[in-house]
Amino acid sequence: MTENKAAILKGTLDMLILRVVALGPIHGYAISQRIQQISKDYFQLQQGSLYPALHRLENRGWLAADWRATETGRDAKFYKLTAKGRKQLEAEMENWERMSQAVALILRTAQ
Amino acid sequence: MTENKAAILKGTLDMLILRVVALGPIHGYAISQRIQQISKDYFQLQQGSLYPALHRLENRGWLAADWRATETGRDAKFYKLTAKGRKQLEAEMENWERMSQAVALILRTAQ
């Protein structure tokens, strides 16, 4: 039924966004393109997931935003990581490592 | 706030349960113990997550159950994998591999 689409695992999106923003100031629309590009088209982030997530991250003080013009002259909301956001990203990455190793333990348990 | 607990990533639980049941017929209570044990106490599966998940998997035809006695003489509901369940498990494991590799691409993007 729904096994065909590359949906994003719930709880992972925040980390992915923080990680991409950590590469340098970037606006929302470009974040989704970048995530898709870096993941070699595996992740296809929907706008209805993207923007609420960005507002959530901003409300929690992990991202800060300001409006600027893009290279092509359009207005866009550029995000950058706050100090809190950087700590959060580190924590989430560590947790991801431990979690995926725990999953690996279960998946690879021979018999 | 909630950064201390080893919550299970949403969407992962079904795969973990299917994988443990694939090791041989086992009842619900033992499944949660086994997941905790194999993951070296990383995952602590709550009963309020476990039993609804088991019913879900049974309804989808991935698990089949029957009541039997445990070694200690108690009644318990033993689950085993169906053919459909085995296919589902394989699909979910493949998907997990691809997904975690896509995450790794993003987390390890230099710069």
Add this chain to the structure above:
DNA sequence: CTATACGCCTAGGAATTCTAGGTGTCAAGG
């Protein structure tokens, strides 16, 4: 006889992502 482990269950809340809509600008092609 009382606390703990075993073994099952449910209702409701919290959190996250997706579907499906909407707005407006600009550039390219017919």
Add this chain to the structure above:
DNA sequence: CCTTGACACCTAGAATTCCTAGGCGTATAG
């Protein structure tokens, strides 16, 4: 000129999943 598509933002509500917090009953150890 005019329509299509990419760009760039937004929201409401559905769907899903997991957790919290209860509940039931039996057996065993202290």
